[in-house]
Amino acid sequence: xxxxxxxxxxxxxxxxxxxGSYLTPKGGFWATxxxxxxxxxxxxxxxxxxxxxLFMFFLGGMAALAVxxxxxxxxxxEQVKALGADGKELMENGKPxxxxxxxxxxxxDMAAWWKGQELTSIDQGNNWYNRAFTLHGAIMVFMVIIPxxxxxxxxFFIPLMLGAKDVAFPRLNLLSWYIxxxxxxxxVCSILIGGVDTGWTFYTPxxxxxxADHANVVLMVLGAFILGFSSILTGLNFVVTVHKLxxxxxxxxxxxxxxxxxxxxxxxxxxxxxxxxxxxxxLCFERIFRIGIFDPALGGDPVLYQHFFWFYSxxxxxxxxxxxxGVISEIIPVHSHKKIxxxxxxxxASLGVALVSFLVWGHHxxxxxxxxxxTVFSALTFLVAIPTAVKVFNWIATLYxxxxxxxxxxxxxxxxxxxxxxxxxxxxxLGALATDLHLHDSYFVVAHFHxxxxxxxxxxxxxxxxxxxxxxxxxxxxxxxxxxxxxIVFIGFNVTFFTQFFLGSQGMPRxxxxxxxxxxxxxxxxxxxxxxxxxxxxxHLLVFIHSLVAGRKAPANPWGGLTLExxxxxxxxxxxxxxxxxxxxxxxxxxxxxxxxxxxxxxxLPALPANHH
Amino acid sequence: MxxxxxxxxxxxxxxxxxxxxWKRYVPGHHWRTADEEFDACTLxxxxxxxxxxxxxxxxxxGYTIMRYKHPEAFVNGSSYLDWRWGxxxxxxxxxxxxxxxxxxxxxxxxxxxxxxxxLAITFICGLGFLVIKFTFEYTPKLSxxxxxxxxxxxxxxxxVDGEALGGLFKHVAGYGGKAPGQFFSYxxxxxxxxxxWWSIYYCATGIHALHVIIGMTLIAWCYRRAVLYNAYGPxxxxxxxxxxxxxxxxxxxxxxxFPLLYLIH
Numbered sequence: 001x002x003x004x005x006x007x008x009x010x011x012x013x014x015x016x017x018x019x020g021s022y023l024t025p026k027g028g029f030w031a032t033x034x035x036x037x038x039x040x041x042x043x044x045x046x047x048x049x050x051x052x053x054l055f056m057f058f059l060g061g062m063a064a065l066a067v068x069x070x071x072x073x074x075x076x077x078e079q080v081k082a083l084g085a086d087g088k089e090l091m092e093n094g095k096p097x098x099x100x101x102x103x104x105x106x107x108x109d110m111a112a113w114w115k116g117q118e119l120t121s122i123d124q125g126n127n128w129y130n131r132a133f134t135l136h137g138a139i140m141v142f143m144v145i146i147p148x149x150x151x152x153x154x155x156f157f158i159p160l161m162l163g164a165k166d167v168a169f170p171r172l173n174l175l176s177w178y179i180x181x182x183x184x185x186x187x188v189c190s191i192l193i194g195g196v197d198t199g200w201t202f203y204t205p206x207x208x209x210x211x212a213d214h215a216n217v218v219l220m221v222l223g224a225f226i227l228g229f230s231s232i233l234t235g236l237n238f239v240v241t242v243h244k245l246x247x248x249x250x251x252x253x254x255x256x257x258x259x260x261x262x263x264x265x266x267x268x269x270x271x272x273x274x275x276x277x278x279x280x281x282x283l284c285f286e287r288i289f290r291i292g293i294f295d296p297a298l299g300g301d302p303v304l305y306q307h308f309f310w311f312y313s314x315x316x317x318x319x320x321x322x323x324x325x326g327v328i329s330e331i332i333p334v335h336s337h338k339k340i341x342x343x344x345x346x347x348x349a350s351l352g353v354a355l356v357s358f359l360v361w362g363h364h365x366x367x368x369x370x371x372x373x374x375t376v377f378s379a380l381t382f383l384v385a386i387p388t389a390v391k392v393f394n395w396i397a398t399l400y401x402x403x404x405x406x407x408x409x410x411x412x413x414x415x416x417x418x419x420x421x422x423x424x425x426x427x428x429x430l431g432a433l434a435t436d437l438h439l440h441d442s443y444f445v446v447a448h449f450h451x452x453x454x455x456x457x458x459x460x461x462x463x464x465x466x467x468x469x470x471x472x473x474x475x476x477x478x479x480x481x482x483x484x485x486x487x488i489v490f491i492g493f494n495v496t497f498f499t500q501f502f503l504g505s506q507g508m509p510r511x512x513x514x515x516x517x518x519x520x521x522x523x524x525x526x527x528x529x530x531x532x533x534x535x536x537x538x539x540h541l542l543v544f545i546h547s548l549v550a551g552r553k554a555p556a557n558p559w560g561g562l563t564l565e566x567x568x569x570x571x572x573x574x575x576x577x578x579x580x581x582x583x584x585x586x587x588x589x590x591x592x593x594x595x596x597x598x599x600x601x602x603x604x605l606p607a608l609p610a611n612h613h
Numbered sequence: 614m615x616x617x618x619x620x621x622x623x624x625x626x627x628x629x630x631x632x633x634x635w636k637r638y639v640p641g642h643h644w645r646t647a648d649e650e651f652d653a654c655t656l657x658x659x660x661x662x663x664x665x666x667x668x669x670x671x672x673x674x675g676y677t678i679m680r681y682k683h684p685e686a687f688v689n690g691s692s693y694l695d696w697r698w699g700x701x702x703x704x705x706x707x708x709x710x711x712x713x714x715x716x717x718x719x720x721x722x723x724x725x726x727x728x729x730x731x732l733a734i735t736f737i738c739g740l741g742f743l744v745i746k747f748t749f750e751y752t753p754k755l756s757x758x759x760x761x762x763x764x765x766x767x768x769x770x771x772x773v774d775g776e777a778l779g780g781l782f783k784h785v786a787g788y789g790g791k792a793p794g795q796f797f798s799y800x801x802x803x804x805x806x807x808x809x810w811w812s813i814y815y816c817a818t819g820i821h822a823l824h825v826i827i828g829m830t831l832i833a834w835c836y837r838r839a840v841l842y843n844a845y846g847p848x849x850x851x852x853x854x855x856x857x858x859x860x861x862x863x864x865x866x867x868x869x870x871f872p873l874l875y876l877i878h
Contacts, residue, residue: 165643166642166643232661236660240660245653271663271664272667274665274668275667275668275670275671277668278671279671285794286794289795291812292808293675293809293813298794299809301682
């Protein structure tokens with residue numbers, strides 16, 4: 001009943017040689033660095049992506065905290081009596097001299113202090129705020145969420161789950177990591193030389209007119225263009241891997257659902273990213289040569305940019321969320337030891353989401369498109385609810401009567417169900433035209449997409465990291481403190497973003513540096529929530545560092561999973577498996593299969609019909 | 614092999630053994646057979662071609678919308694293009710597509726010399742395309758400098774006001790300046806939106822020319838490997854095959870660009 005016929009291979013005296021784990025250093029320090037820098041091993045590349053993504057997550061998170069801190073106090077100007085050097089009020093013609101003081105501009109004050117100047121106008125400070133939220137948005141979308149699960153966990157686990165030694169094109173895989181790093185360097189450079197204040201969408205005419213004498217926008221846009229290449233190459237690699245490198249015995253419907261989700265994701269990456277590629281290239285030309293395609297003064301059309309942008313960026317919303325669906329579809333069956341409910345429904349729902357994703361870009365432009373177009377796009381948008389709801393119901397049905405273990409990954413998966421449902425349901429009033437006109441460009445939208453993107457993808461990314469951490473690094477982590485971290489993140493997240501639903505429905509517009517006093521309390525609550533989030537993630541960081549330094553050695557199959565990656569050692573050897581695995585059971589057949597590396601005595605299977613072995 | 618190591622290149626090593634490279638080829642360690650590797654490479658390459666098509670789809674979409682908004686500017690701008698140069702370039706690329714396909718066939722039949730020759734002809738055709746594009750089309754339109762053998766020059770004989778490189782290039786007064794966007798300085802344009810047309814023209818043909826250059830680089834690389842190692846033969850010709858696919862795409866895109874840019878009224 002085992003999948004990997006290790007035992008038989010040993011009996012045959014076969015080449016059951018045990019290689020070292022992929023983490024074993026190759027010689028001295030520099031030799032190891034060189035080994036990692038030139039590796040074509042998908043596991044090392046996955047780990048390198050993980051490090052890069054986590055670093056960018058930290059940068060983007062810092063920008064988010066800066067944004068929230070700025071919003072602690074609204075920006076105000078006051079007239080106060082000017083004081084002389086002796087501390088007394090200055091008088092002129094018998095009247096006190098007045099001067100203008102700007103309060104509540106934390107970011108502006110910081111920047112001015114850094115440059116040794118005094119803040120003299122509200123615009124200066126507001127520009128810093130604009131740069132901070134652009135930085136946050138661009139980094140989190142292009143450099144964190146898009147590559148988070150696919151490039152790190154996907155790279156590491158797709159070949160393992162398929163029973164393969166590597167992805168289809170290992171060198172291309174390494175290349176795409178370097179392209180990712182190059183694109184990120186471009187983006188970081190544009191920040192270092194002053195930042196971009198266009199918002200992460202680079203809408204024209206902001207992106208063609210602001211900061212007119214700086215190259216920042218071109219650098220940032222080129223960065224996003226380069227990152228697109230990395231995304232395309234990774235997606236292409238994964239599609240071919242899934243088609244061509246499945247282990248013997250693994251048909252399409254024997255694949256783990258994570259693979260289905262990654263397959264759908266990769267198709268979107270391959271088909272949507274080229275369009276943003278040409279768009280961003282045209283935007284650069286627009287900036288450098290003023291070619292005029294997006295500039296009405298030269299005969300172009302700025303709304304065309306929005307169409308181009310969202311034709312990519314809406315499908316990419318599903319590049320962000322589909323891998324999360326895949327991770328949840330793994331975690332829930334494993335940690336409740338129950339067969340997934342409706343395997344095919346979940347698999348086809350992934351493809352369904354990928355298909356619908358190409359038809360709904362117009363819903364980002366309800367306010368700038370005509371009535372008929374908006375109505376059609378609104379109707380199509382509601383279609384998205386069908387496959388996503390199919391998935392949520394299937395996960396809940398899987399939990400029903402399962403033996404649920406409240407491990408950290410499972411805790412996170414349950415939190416995901418909660419947060420993602422809120423995120424999904426608040427999408428409905430945004431998809432309906434009448435309510436959207438009220439909520440458009442308000443904090444309601446901000447809260448909605450944070451519930452989906454962060455509550456969906458980032459939470460799941462962390463869940464997946466905890467699920468596969470023992471496999472990736474061969475070390476267990478402290479479950480108690482990881483759970484504490486999870487609860488802090490959960491509470492912090494809701495405090496931060498649930499308040500923003502109220503702010504938005506009361507009319508607080510997004511991207512504003514200041515606000516009327518009525519919003520003050522809610523903004524303060526939201527900001528303290530974001531600090532709590534930061535603490536939660538720091539707890540996780542410490543738990544992981546502790547695990548790497550002093551963690552207990554992880555068994556090969558700590559959770560009792562049935563997918564092929566649990567056959568391999570923890571951490572896997574350089575070639576993943578000692579022998580090519582042969583698949584003899586489905587990925588979720590908990591009723592009929594003792595998990596690999598588990599003792600049959602500890603895992604009493606339910607009584608089965610006699611003809612079933 | 615889990616590290617990048619050129620010494621592990623199965624064809625590059627052991628050249629002295631006398632065996633042709635394609636016979637010595639060993640598939641990557643994660644493939645069961647060379648056939649599976651070939652299938653995967655071809656599938657991957659078709660996916661890549663799909664991304665290229667989508668990249669140009671964005672350009673064609675921009676072209677359609679801009680032409681819909683400013684039809685006169687497009688007709689007017691297009692009238693400066695000589696359809697004969699476009700047609701000649703179409704013929705050049707069609708010939709090169711044939712020689713490329715024939716080169717793949719030659720390698721499949723282990724006819725090494727024919728394969729190399731056909732690759733070289735394909736490369737030369739690509740070069741010819743670029744020469745026509747840059748010398749007879751871009752340069753005069755941007756700067757007013759014509760190469761002396763340009764047949765169009767006799768229309769403007771009375772306007773020639775300068776020579777360069779010993780008469781190899783001749784300058785025609787007032788002809789240049791048909792540049793994209795803010796660099797447009799052509800004095801006799803009759804439509805205010807003409808800079809936009811030139812923007813589209815240079816973006817589309819420029820990005821296409823970049824693809825021609827990439828394709829020629831791939832062909833040159835194949836040629837080099839064929840000469841040095843006899844790298845391609847009946848049982849292993851993945852790279853020539855995919856280079857061919859790329860070259861056909863470059864050709865195909867031009868076949869769409871030619872009527873859209875040159876043949877509108």
